[in-house]
Amino acid sequence: MLLKDFYSVENIEKISNEKYNATVFLNKAHDIFKGHFPGNPVTPGVCMMQIIKELSQEILGSSLILKSSSNVKFMALINPEINPKLKLELDFSGDLDSDIKVKNTTFFDDTVALKLFNTYKKA
Template sequence: MLLKDFYTVEKVENVQEGKYKAVVVLNNQHAVFQGHFPGNPVMPGVCMMQIIKELSQEIVGSSLFMKSASNVKFMAIINPDKNARLELDLEISGDLDSEIRVKNTTTFDQTVALKLTNTYRKA
């Protein structure tokens, strides 16, 4: 985990071939939220992308390096005081020795917060 105590993984489950569902809980007391933004905490997009990378690494069992990100759409603000529990749908395809493609949809309370497709290579 890049940011210590930033979030905890509640579960990661394989729902069907190449498709996973993960649930993470944000630590709304983390220092990141004190500066982003004071009195009105907002989940930084780069931190959300890091969570997706870390979950993908856990699933494939290897360190990954992001080659590209496409179709990145931040669709709702994640306030950790109101929406600390996030559900992530991850669709992983490709070959670990060349490229791994991860399609993600992140939601809270049935609200879509983020959609993206990342391409990784083994680090």
């Protein structure tokens, strides 16, 4: 975990060979929220992208390097004081020995907070 104690994983559920759902909880007391933003904490987008990478690494059992991101859409602010529980859908495709493609949709409650398409390579 790049950011110590930033989040915890409740579970990772295999839906099919390509699809997984994960539930994570953000730590609303983490130092990053003191500066982003005082009195109105917002989860930084780059931190969300790191969570997706770390979950993908855990699922695949391999270190990954981000090659590209596309169609990145931050659709709702994630305030960890109001919505600390996030559900992430991860759909994998591509050649797992070269380009690993991950399509993600992140939700809190019924709200879509983030959609993106990342391409990784094994480290």
